[in-house]
Amino acid sequence: MDQTASEAERLSALRELSILRTEYEPHLDAVCRTACHLFAVPMALLLFVDEAAIWFKAQCGVMGDEIAREGAFCDLTIQGQAGRALVFRDLLSDARTIESPLVTGEPHARFYAGVPLSLKSGLNIGTFCIMDTVPRPDFTDARIRQLEDLALIVEAHLRLHQAHVRSEGESAAREKAELATRQSEHRFRLLAETTTDVIILSDLDTRRLYVSPSAEAVLGFPPMELIGTTPLDFVHPDDAEAYERVLNDLTSARINHASTCQRYRHKDGTWLTMEVAQSLARDPVSGLPTGYVTSLRDVTHRKATEDALRLSEERLALALESGGDGLWDWNVTTGKVQLSSHWLSLLGYRSGELAPHISSWQDLVHPDDALRSQKLLFEHFNGLNASYECEYRVRAKDGNYIWTLARGKVVKTTEDRHPARMVGTLIDITHRKESEQRIAFMAHHDALTGLPNRTLFWECLNQEIARAARQRGTFAVFACDLDRFKSVNDSLGHPAGDALLRIVAKRLTSTIREGDTVARLGGDEFAFILRELDASHDVMQMASRIIEAVSQPINLDSHLVTIGASIGIAIGGDDDSDADRIFKHADIALYRAKAGGRNTHRFYEDGMDADVSARNRLENDMRLAIKRGEFHLLYQPIVSLSGGNVIGCEALTRWQHPHRGAISPAEFIPVAEETGLIVSLGAWVLREACLAAASWPDHISVSVNVSGVQFQQSGLEDTIMMALSDSGLAPHRLEIEITESVLMQDFEAVSKTLRRLRNLGVSVALDDFGTGYSSLSYLHKFKFDRLKIDSSFIRQIEKPDAMAIVRAIVGLGRHLETGITAEGVETERQLEYVRNEGCTDVQGFIFGEAISSSALIDFATDKRRLLVA
Secondary structure (H helix, E strand, O other): OOHHHHHHHHHHHHHHHOOOOOOOOHHHHHHHHHHHHHHOOOEEEEEEEOOOEEEEEEEEOOOOOEEEOOOOHHHHHOOOOOOOOEEEOOHHHOOOOOOOHHHHOOOOOOEEEEEEEEEEOOEEEEEEEEEEOOOOOOOOHHHHHHHHHHHHHHHHHHHHHHHHHHHHHHHHHHHHHHHHHHHHHHHHHHHHOOOOOEEEEEEOOOOEEEEOOOHHHHHOOOHHHHOOOOHHHOEOHHHHHHHHHHHHHHHOOOOOEEEEEEEEEOOOOOEEEEEEEEEEEEOOOOOOEEEEEEEEEEOHHHHHHHHHHHHHHHHHHHHOOOOOOEEEEEEOOOOEEEEOHHHHHHOOOOOOOOOOEHHHHHHHEOHHHHHHHHHHHHHHHOOOOOOEEEEEEEEOOOOOEEEEEEEEEEEEEOOOOOEEEEEEEEEEOHHHHHHHHHHHHHHHEOOOOOOEOHHHHHHHHHHHHHHHHHHOOOEEEEEEEEEOHHHHHHHHOHHHHHHHHHHHHHHHHHHOOOOOEEEEEEOOEEEEEEOOOOOHHHHHHHHHHHHHHHHOOEEEOOEEEOOEEEEEEEEEOOOOOOHHHHHHHHHHHHHHHHHOOOOOEEEOOOOHHHHHHHHHHHHHHHHHHHHHOOEEEEEEEEEEOOOOOEEEEEEEEEEEEOOOEEEOHHHHHHHHHHHOHHHHHHHHHHHHHHHHHOOOOOOOEEEEEOOHHHHOOOOHHHHHHHHHHHHOOOHHHEEEEEOHHHHHHOHHHHHHHHHHHHHHOOEEEEEEEOOOOOHHHHHOOOOOOEEEEOHHHHHOOOOHHHHHHHHHHHHHHHHHOOEEEEOOOOOHHHHHHHHHHOOOEEOOHHHOOOEOHHHHHHHHHHOOOOOOO
């Protein structure tokens, strides 16, 4: 707040205190005398600072009522902090006071100490001070605190005075308000008893406290019969609920005024329409609601007149429902038609451009709608319909069509009762039709891609089954899933996944023929209906075209991704009438396509149902097996060719089924990956392998295969860290084995995960090296700790081609300073070859079958120097 505003507010607070020029108060003079005695000074004063003067309220040792403000010490004091004393121990030693009239003239002051007095924060209205005619260098801090304490006593008195002033003001205001209330009540009764409206005063419980005399003339009830009743006792039941809400809002002060119209019961039992105006009544002092006033006016006759007028207007609205509608008048005998100018302009015509004849209008009606319009018109002419009503399209001057709702009625007939004149309206319903079409489209199409959705797909499939039955034809149903879509969606986010689906939808639409159907059933699941097939060759070509189109690289915001498509195919014909069965066959074939390596297609064949059932049983058994602990680990030693000692082991998962016995990993691992069970199974393998390795000699590590599905989950790193932490195994003794397929699903994301694991100390090996299509491209992007030559090359190592591949891999490993492990070594001859070619390590049945953790320790001890050169 600026200084001017602050001074104005200070003076306002002083005026509100109403203490200037009031009589002296003995107890305040007593405080001044006490101050003189306590501090041994001749003068003590209680002062209030006005605009130009300083007023004495109490004093000791000083005579007078006021002094000029200019040059007074108190003018300096009130500028300080309330309750904090301003002290001049020698007034001649301070430039602010040396020329003050109180120093140079009477009372020739040499010492001053004053405390600001405040009733509001920051607003000092006066001071309590002491003065002496001699300097007081001995005025200590303790004496200052005593002076400030005395000032607090003075402030307390001033606050009591302030409270007294306010109380007197409130009392006067209350008396004034009560007088005004009595006068208002008198005027109210005078008005209420002379008006023809019914005036009612009610409390907040809606009980009537006063009813004007006109109630008997209007409602038939003497006023005294209505005292104590509530309005809902007399309101028509159909109006009561809405009126009760208004009363609740009024009596709870949510609204101050209300205007309603409802029916009230007359004493003779009839119902009167009353116009009701209500206002909330409040206490003039507290402002709190005390009740409300109601004015009732009988508008029964006026309401009847308004209803009759409204009925007339509604009849007119039948012809003109809005200012934008068209009115037409047709002379059926001559064919002449008059059309409102607005409708002509809506069609783009100027006056006179369209011939005023029914034939001109009929030429504008869309050919597909003309017959329906004529049929409905003749039905009205023949008395089958009371009026004519038809929706059809009308061609505008620019060639576009406008949807129209035409309504009309014959208003004049000839003597032989044939139509002679017909009038009606035209309403532009183009926006409504477009909205209906959009809603219909949304109900049958996928919002993201615009393709037919599941609902429309099944409709089309049932229609195609019926068509094939009529024409004894054949058709094909494709069930299609996108390969590696989930990886893109998880790594780049849902917006990127949505963009990918839109691109794929356009590619799929471009591959099919006119009349065929492609639909999105949900997620990355699509389906096709191919009509009128000539041969299965056509189906295979179409499937290949779809796979090729989907497999083309896609740029998603500078991220180049590649996905694939797996397709299951079922052929339908005139003997197929079950849509569910046909699509189930396509779905089963899709499962076989995925199991066959993905990015391919498969036809449904008899017996696939049984395979799927067996696979489902295996999945259910596997879920139980994980819970029951039916899985266990065996370990295949990895032996160093340079020292002949065991340097590590590969953990192999085995399943002993309680009824089927041992189940091959080749059988259950693919099912585990497809269903996602590999995530929980893989976490268990990591933990068990680390726990086992922790009991082995420190130089022996453990290798664990990690599936691509595990890399797609965000928690793989946490799973590995938890396995190491729980087991206490050093990170460098754990090796993660991955195949090239893991890298292919999303190299950037997988390589980032692998780098973080290597930073922890975990080793990474590329398994089955040499069997993929682009392994070499991955080697220069990521440095592996070990390359494992696939056993297929080792089995044929005596053949020149296989030998050349092994030699090349070993050379590459030496260049990259990477360990080379030969997998699947089974014979002494193979062992000799891989040793001569420079492999660093070997594993295989030459050392026997995979063994348990406890047996591995004995094996490592017994075979320690087995392969020394």
